[in-house]
Amino acid sequence: MHSPLTPLALEQLAWIAVRGPDARRFLHGQVSQDVTGQPLDRVALAGLHNPQGRTAAILRLVPLAEDAVLLGLPTEIAPAVIQRLRRYVLRSKLTLDDASAAWEAVGLAGPEACTALAAAGLLPAGPGVGALARQGERLAWRHAADPQRFIVLAPRATGLPDGWQPGTEATARLAWHAADVAAGLPQVYAATAEAFVAQMLNLDVLQAIAFDKGCYTGQEVIARAHYRGRVKRRMQRFVTMAASTAPLLPGDSGTLADGRSFRVVDAAPLPDGRLAFLAVAPVAAGAVDEEAPAPSAATVTRLAVATLPLPYALPD
Numbered sequence: 001m002h003s004p005l006t007p008l009a010l011e012q013l014a015w016i017a018v019r020g021p022d023a024r025r026f027l028h029g030q031v032s033q034d035v036t037g038q039p040l041d042r043v044a045l046a047g048l049h050n051p052q053g054r055t056a057a058i059l060r061l062v063p064l065a066e067d068a069v070l071l072g073l074p075t076e077i078a079p080a081v082i083q084r085l086r087r088y089v090l091r092s093k094l095t096l097d098d099a100s101a102a103w104e105a106v107g108l109a110g111p112e113a114c115t116a117l118a119a120a121g122l123l124p125a126g127p128g129v130g131a132l133a134r135q136g137e138r139l140a141w142r143h144a145a146d147p148q149r150f151i152v153l154a155p156r157a158t159g160l161p162d163g164w165q166p167g168t169e170a171t172a173r174l175a176w177h178a179a180d181v182a183a184g185l186p187q188v189y190a191a192t193a194e195a196f197v198a199q200m201l202n203l204d205v206l207q208a209i210a211f212d213k214g215c216y217t218g219q220e221v222i223a224r225a226h227y228r229g230r231v232k233r234r235m236q237r238f239v240t241m242a243a244s245t246a247p248l249l250p251g252d253s254g255t256l257a258d259g260r261s262f263r264v265v266d267a268a269p270l271p272d273g274r275l276a277f278l279a280v281a282p283v284a285a286g287a288v289d290e291e292a293p294a295p296s297a298a299t300v301t302r303l304a305v306a307t308l309p310l311p312y313a314l315p316d
Helices: 023-028 075-086 113-119 170-182 219-228
Strands: 013-019 044-049 055-065 068-074 095-098 103-109 132-135 138-142 149-155 233-240 253-256 261-269 275-282 299-303 305-308
Touching (some): 013 023, 013 055, 013 103, 068 075, 075 095, 103 170, 113 149, 170 261
Antiparallel strands (some): 013 095, 044 055, 132 138, 233 275, 253 261, 261 275
């Protein structure tokens, strides 16, 4: 992966700024995370859902201050999310704008990442995912369970620490993406917006749902799935058995060799030509698939794969 002094520019991410005295309270009523209780030293995942509990976006909530939060998400769905959120602002005292042009995000990975962050005063003190450090207006947090992966965010006016020159090398971008897939990190893109109920994307396991908070859009469906029954379809991690020249894209659907239907959440090519991917499928092989996805534009039949472990446990 890249040296920490040539960090990877995360150009695929957009940043929405929500600022004002009602910022946290407003977001608390819109997303599945406990925003009012989020500490300033932790980045948290949250889901934005429709009334049926299906996920319209997965957001990274970055607390800038008690009255300001940045929302990180894929650039391709940012306009739709801004439009959705603005419908509910009403008389809330806040501003909600695309702040992507004002912020620069980079990824750091590898054995020297901690050394570089410590030298810049940006090494998070906590070991857990989302642990956040600040140095002036710059922020850095642990991106995944891998202790050597971080995201650093800095205002463009301030810039990154001296000597850090962001890179955009294709190989590094693919490696970062593959590491996200290996970490079991779900993402929602335009092709999969509102395709999956929150638990299908393992948002409950990833601590992106606060089941003890007040109302938010989709809460009734999400809570019912949590308290009344086992979720039969979950995001799982797979790798194709053979190299392939045909990509798998978010939203693609198909059938595994064991007969289970699947729908792709995210996918990344591996150096050996195989495809690693996250897909929602029945947890148990041979289970009756009552919620099989409708065939998509790209449908794969009898795909031979190996199931790989996730770095977190799914509920029984």
